[in-house]
Amino acid sequence: MDVAAVARCAGRCYVSPAFGESRNLRPSLSDSRSLEPAGLKFRGKSQRRLSFFRRIMATDESISARRGETQQINGNVVWHACPITKSDRQELIKQKGCVIWITGLSGSGKSSLACALSRALYNRGKLSYILDGDNVRHGLNSDLSFKAEDRAENIRRVGEVARLFADAGIICIASLISPYRKERAACRALLPQGDFIEVFMDVPLHVCEARDPKGLYKRARAGEIKGFTGIDDPYEPPLDCEIVIQNNRDENSSSSLSEMAEIVVTYLDQNGYLKPS
Numbered sequence: 107m108d109v110a111a112v113a114r115c116a117g118r119c120y121v122s123p124a125f126g127e128s129r130n131l132r133p134s135l136s137d138s139r140s141l142e143p144a145g146l147k148f149r150g151k152s153q154r155r156l157s158f159f160r161r162i163m164a165t166d167e168s169i170s171a172r173r174g175e176t177q178q179i180n181g182n183v184v185w186h187a188c189p190i191t192k193s194d195r196q197e198l199i200k201q202k203g204c205v206i207w208i209t210g211l212s213g214s215g216k217s218s219l220a221c222a223l224s225r226a227l228y229n230r231g232k233l234s235y236i237l238d239g240d241n242v243r244h245g246l247n248s249d250l251s252f253k254a255e256d257r258a259e260n261i262r263r264v265g266e267v268a269r270l271f272a273d274a275g276i277i278c279i280a281s282l283i284s285p286y287r288k289e290r291a292a293c294r295a296l297l298p299q300g301d302f303i304e305v306f307m308d309v310p311l312h313v314c315e316a317r318d319p320k321g322l323y324k325r326a327r328a329g330e331i332k333g334f335t336g337i338d339d340p341y342e343p344p345l346d347c348e349i350v351i352q353n354n355r356d357e358n359s360s361s362s363l364s365e366m367a368e369i370v371v372t373y374l375d376q377n378g379y380l381k382p383s
């Protein structure tokens with residue numbers, strides 16, 4: 107789909123102009139980083155070994171972007187770099203790792219879009235993996251509730267896992283309510299600039315509530331579920347996300363799902379994620 111086609115969908119979906127051009131924005135890395143500010147001094151042979159170590163570390167883009175020069179050592183734990191880098195992995199699978207972060211109310215269509223997007227990418231021979239809030243809460247995050255601190259921890263963990271997938275070269279699709287701006291911003295900050303693509307499912311509460319596929323809104327209205335997002339718990343819509351999708355069709359139209367997926371695929375294509383760096 108071309109830009110004009112994206113514009114034709116503008117009633118429901120649009121790409122934020124503020125972010126539409128964000129390609130190749132990874133910070134340039136220099137070999138000048140040093141462990142010395144962290145208190146380590148290397149001289150002679152050790153200095154040469156350190157140069158090699160630095161060279162390896164400098165190729166690990168996502169980690170470098172995330173951790174400052176002085177943060178390669180965390181207490182007694184030293185970052186262990188591997189000479190096979192993100193770039194190597196991306197070259198191998200002919201795509202660029204990134205995170206598509208889909209946020210919105212329960213029933214807004216996050217999981218549906220995630221699946222449609224994964225299918226659309228698969229059809230183009232691109233590898234993606236979905237981290238869905240519902241599913242992750244069955245395993246990794248099964249210890250977390252829906253109180254604010256636990257939602258924050260849920261989002262933090264998924265953000266960290268998503269970063270690892272992106273570092274693997276995979277297009278990671280995270281679909282969580284993720285109601286708080288601060289936590290979404292923290293996940294964005296884990297990735298090199300441009301590699302966190304936030305998609306807002308902009309669907310009014312009454313539409314989500316009318317869908318109510320799991321009957322949760324009904325139970326929340328009846329007071330059986332406390333702290334339900336949109337009912338008696340907050341949702342903070344993004345102010346500056348890359349893509350907004352107004353998914354408020356009520357009919358069971360699978361074509362709208364594939365159209366929405368195509369909007370995201372177009373964004374990825376135009377921003378260079380569907381080919382190696």
Ligand SMILES: Nc1ncnc2c1ncn2[C@@H]1O[C@H](COP(=O)(O)OS(=O)(=O)O)[C@@H](OP(=O)(O)O)[C@H]1O
Pocket residue numbers: 211212213216217238239240243252256257258260261281282283284285320322331332333334335339
């Ligand atoms: N209290 C409360 N508030 C909101 N949602 C609730 C709640 N309790 C259970 N559920 C169901 O939990 C599903 C997963 O939520 P998330 O992990 O995405 O939520 S969060 O990001 O931690 O806020 C979420 O899935 P989706 O409906 O797919 O959004 C809900 O169905």
Ligand SMILES: Nc1ncnc2c1ncn2[C@@H]1O[C@H](COP(=O)(O)OP(=O)(O)O)[C@@H](O)[C@H]1O
Pocket residue numbers: 210211212213214215216217218219317319353355356357358359360362363
């Ligand atoms: N564009 C769409 N076309 C048809 N049905 C949709 C569309 N978007 C969402 N739905 C339906 O709305 C309900 C909620 O979607 P879902 O993806 O489970 O939302 P969420 O993951 O945000 O809770 C599901 O029954 C889904 O089939």
